[in-house]
Amino acid sequence: MHSPETLAVVLPAFFATGWFILGGSDIGTGMLLPYLGRTARERRLVIASFAPFFLGNEVWLIATAGVLAGCFPTLEGELLAGQYPVLVALLTGWVVRDTGLWSRGRVRTDGGGRRRALCDAAVVCGSWTVALSAGLLLAALLTGAPYEPVGGPAGVLVALAVAALFAVHGLGFATLRLTGPPYERARLLVGRNGPWQSFALTAVLLGALPPAAGGTLPLAAHAADPATLALLVPALLVVTPFLVAAQVWTWIAFRRRVTGPSYL
Template structure:
């Protein structure tokens, strides 16, 4: 049972990086690729149908982490408290930007919330790299290696976001990429958590919750998994390239 839940947790964590990674990557590229207001509108519209479905994976990761590995909750939250708070604030700013940017039509209003999307995406991307290093090594995230991993994750997400735009809207942003290219960039975005999980596997297996707790968790969580996967498949099939991707330029 411990190994099964480790595989489930690994699938959820890598799935989050592979899916939410392109959302954050598009946010990172907003001030670079979206040089006009129309361009930024179309970038946000390209990722808009996927955002909420992708964020569900983070909720699932957090629930599984603290349910399957309860010993880690105090350690992770205590040691990484400032970083976790900064990442939560970045998440709030990014999502607020997505929801508020079109509430008014002024240039200053749009520009401010576009900047919040980019800033929040940067905070989350960079923070994930530092958090992964600190969790894997048990050291402070504020060190040269942690910073370098933060930069690496940020660059991987930016590349993943660029590949997503080239797949979702071929030619709109200067490039065209196939679904296989998007799958490859998703794998690249998932490499950092795969490395962490490989290093932490013995520790996680030793600190898994009791069999009774895992049985209860299985009854609660596993019936929901097909719904989450089904919803994800529906989103990707419904909003694949060739659909009316830009009828609504942003969130409403």
């Protein structure tokens, strides 16, 4: 049987991997909103493609932070202090994007063109900010400097590469969900590969990033005391299957392509 210490190390990697794969799909699609949706109706269609998923996807990021705070409080504090600017940018982008999504649904369809354009800009800018911030955070971890923001050409290149991977992942997701002209635009960039092949490939690449980056962190040395882990880890193991089941149900329930705008 696995010890609580071992499971405590595995759990944050599992939740972070889930966010990169699942959350990466709606973030990447939001990054490409101006390309995929050329008209107001098309942009609503693009947003409708990930509207049922984005809140559930965000739970994985919250779970990652929660596990780090509970099972590795000292390490989490050091990371927060060292990566403060990057994490503030990530959270700001997250809030801006979600504000744009929710505000867009409150704009009247028979008017408010400027407000709708502002909401769309918030979705795009927020999505790019989250992707680039995640890339900068990974760059710091992968280069062995987890306690300070990474700088220089290497950090910029890693951040851009991760953001590009998010965008391609969103493109694959779009080919699975969209119809009409937005689908055709997404399919044009995906190329000859089938929609599922493209999405699966980027999912594997994104999913490999958190374990690779987390391998540089001294998780075992910074774990909470055994009594705390003995309490938290079993509770997490009880909750995790429900999170996975809810995610699977959502993807099954909304597996069909979207043909019309949603509440957003």
